Amino acid sequence: xxxxxxxxxxxxxxxxxxxxxxxxxxxxxxxxxxxxxxxxxxxxxxxxxxxxxxxxxxxxxxxxxxxxxxxxxxxxxxxxxxxxxxxxxxxxxxxxxxxxxxxxxxxxxxxxxxx
Amino acid sequence: xxxxxxxxxxxxxxxxxxxxxxxxxxxxxxxxxxxxxxxxxxxxxxxxxxxxxxxxxxxxxxxxxxxxxxxxxxxxxxxxxxxxxxxxxxxxxxxxxxxxxxxxxxxxxxxxx
Numbered sequence: 001x002x003x004x005x006x007x008x009x010x011x012x013x014x015x016x017x018x019x020x021x022x023x024x025x026x027x028x029x030x031x032x033x034x035x036x037x038x039x040x041x042x043x044x045x046x047x048x049x050x051x052x053x054x055x056x057x058x059x060x061x062x063x064x065x066x067x068x069x070x071x072x073x074x075x076x077x078x079x080x081x082x083x084x085x086x087x088x089x090x091x092x093x094x095x096x097x098x099x100x101x102x103x104x105x106x107x108x109x110x111x112x113x114x115x
Numbered sequence: 116x117x118x119x120x121x122x123x124x125x126x127x128x129x130x131x132x133x134x135x136x137x138x139x140x141x142x143x144x145x146x147x148x149x150x151x152x153x154x155x156x157x158x159x160x161x162x163x164x165x166x167x168x169x170x171x172x173x174x175x176x177x178x179x180x181x182x183x184x185x186x187x188x189x190x191x192x193x194x195x196x197x198x199x200x201x202x203x204x205x206x207x208x209x210x211x212x213x214x215x216x217x218x219x220x221x222x223x224x225x226x227x228x
Binding site: 033041082094109 | 149161220
């Protein structure tokens with residue numbers, strides 16, 4: 001069983017389209033994250049949810065909207081896609097809150113290519 | 116704010132040689148530090164972590180790291196490199212809110228036979 005699973009793994013789309021990436025974790029964790037990895041492999045936190053509540057919202061264009069229907073799922077919707085949105089998006093989860101948060105478990109990533 | 120600097124974006128070693136990947140951190144609170152490995156087209160996997168206690172931390176696949184507060188460092192080592200160790204390695208520090216990890220820019224490790 002995959003602990004943190006993301007779909008789709010690959011996504012190729014045109015500029016201006018809207019797309020979603022889904023993430024599910026079966027670890028029973030209460031905190032989930034979206035990270036963006038750019039072409040230079042730099043990883044940057046985008047969002048974090050704890051028990052469906054948004055707790056981290058970094059400086060990200062408002063075209064990106066996360067949604068957490070329950071603590072096992074965290075989806076990422078992107079409107080009006082731009083070339084610069086091309087990246088690998090990683091979902092992750094962890095247990096605990098604040099400084100006692102445990103290690104992050106990552107999904108395999110969703111590679112988004114905007115043409 | 117917390118930050119992480121990984122010295123050397125690319126390290127090349129021969130099989131059987133010592134691996135040393137450097138990481139320095141900046142933190143206004145006692146740091147929680149991590150090393151993750153990323154194999155091609157895969158997600159990140161935890162190698163080891165330091166939170167409190169013993170400053171020499173052992174991880175998976177024969178890797179270890181030592182937390183040195185005086186040097187603000189958390190370098191990753193392995194006595195003898197294997198071909199299978201070739202990957203991208205990331206050092207990370209837990210942020211002030213204590214939830215998300217702040218990653219360094221990564222070091223690509225190449226291992227030659």
